[in-house]
Amino acid sequence: MNTELFNLEGKTAIVTGGANGIGKGCSQMLSDAGANIVVADLKFEDAQKAADEINDQGGKAIAVSCNVTKDEDLINLVKRTIDEFGSINILVNNVGGGGAGKESPSDISVDDFARTFQLNVFSAWRLSQLCAPEMKKAGYGSIISMSSMSSVNKSPAISAYASSKAAINHMTANLAFDYGPEVRINAVAPGAVKTDALASVLTPEREKKMLSHTPLDRLGKPEDIAGAVLYFAAPISSWVSGQVLFVNGGGVQTLD
Numbered sequence: 001m002n003t004e005l006f007n008l009e010g011k012t013a014i015v016t017g018g019a020n021g022i023g024k025g026c027s028q029m030l031s032d033a034g035a036n037i038v039v040a041d042l043k044f045e046d047a048q049k050a051a052d053e054i055n056d057q058g059g060k061a062i063a064v065s066c067n068v069t070k071d072e073d074l075i076n077l078v079k080r081t082i083d084e085f086g087s088i089n090i091l092v093n094n095v096g097g098g099g100a101g102k103e104s105p106s107d108i109s110v111d112d113f114a115r116t117f118q119l120n121v122f123s124a125w126r127l128s129q130l131c132a133p134e135m136k137k138a139g140y141g142s143i144i145s146m147s148s149m150s151s152v153n154k155s156p157a158i159s160a161y162a163s164s165k166a167a168i169n170h171m172t173a174n175l176a177f178d179y180g181p182e183v184r185i186n187a188v189a190p191g192a193v194k195t196d197a198l199a200s201v202l203t204p205e206r207e208k209k210m211l212s213h214t215p216l217d218r219l220g221k222p223e224d225i226a227g228a229v230l231y232f233a234a235p236i237s238s239w240v241s242g243q244v245l246f247v248n249g250g251g252v253q254t255l256d
């Protein structure tokens, strides 16, 4: 097997929300493949802990305090990455949130709806805009954004989150034209993954119902999603851009 196809040595990856959950799984797996890691997170202490773990295991990582909804934080993130590692090759737009079946139009405002798009869509668009020129300069670029099964599911009280994740899918397909051929851009759409975000709404009854629609008979782990991110980040996917990969145990998990 040609292991070079999965080798990220000498490449630098930014992972937003990289301190916990799926983002942490991505930080670790990209580091295992040889990349320098920038763990960018709102929770700086958690980011530092994740970076320390990588460094203790022989990888190279730094933590950067960053709220992806603040433009000055995104500009600083790019600068810190270049100052530390000299280039940017991989961007994982992992931060996202909302949904959880709590978005009935009778309960949320237009500001809540706009905030969901700001967190899930505008931040990914803007950080991609800031990173793509650096990737072109470096001669290798791959952007991966975190979508969700919600982007295609139809469920009650989740219209803001679900439509923002659908926007990620279509934005990815269109940006592939704008950033190619030097930079590839793809999305990963997880099903239900056992993280803190899911734990806040997962009951044993809901899990049982989800598993009844899941051929692989378990919910996801962060590393299941990180494996798909590694595929898009690495040279093995060098003719793949504008795509969305659903990683969901072969099934459909919804909260209703």
Ligand SMILES: NC(=O)c1ccc[n+]([C@@H]2O[C@H](COP(=O)([O-])OP(=O)(O)OC[C@H]3O[C@@H](n4cnc5c(N)ncnc54)[C@H](O)[C@@H]3O)[C@@H](O)[C@H]2O)c1
Pocket: 016, 017, 018, 019, 020, 021, 022, 023, 040, 041, 042, 043, 046, 066, 067, 068, 069, 094, 095, 096, 097, 119, 146, 147, 148, 149, 189, 190, 191, 192, 193, 194, 195, 196, 197, 198
């Ligand atoms: N867990 C699931 O079942 C699931 C399913 C589908 C999609 N997703 C998507 O995967 C991504 C990660 O989800 P998760 O479950 O790992 O979440 P999580 O809550 O476990 O972790 C999210 C991380 O992002 C950080 N963060 C939150 N807001 C931030 C901000 N404004 N700026 C910077 N960092 C911020 C948090 O501090 C945390 O470290 C999200 O885009 C989510 O929509 C998750």
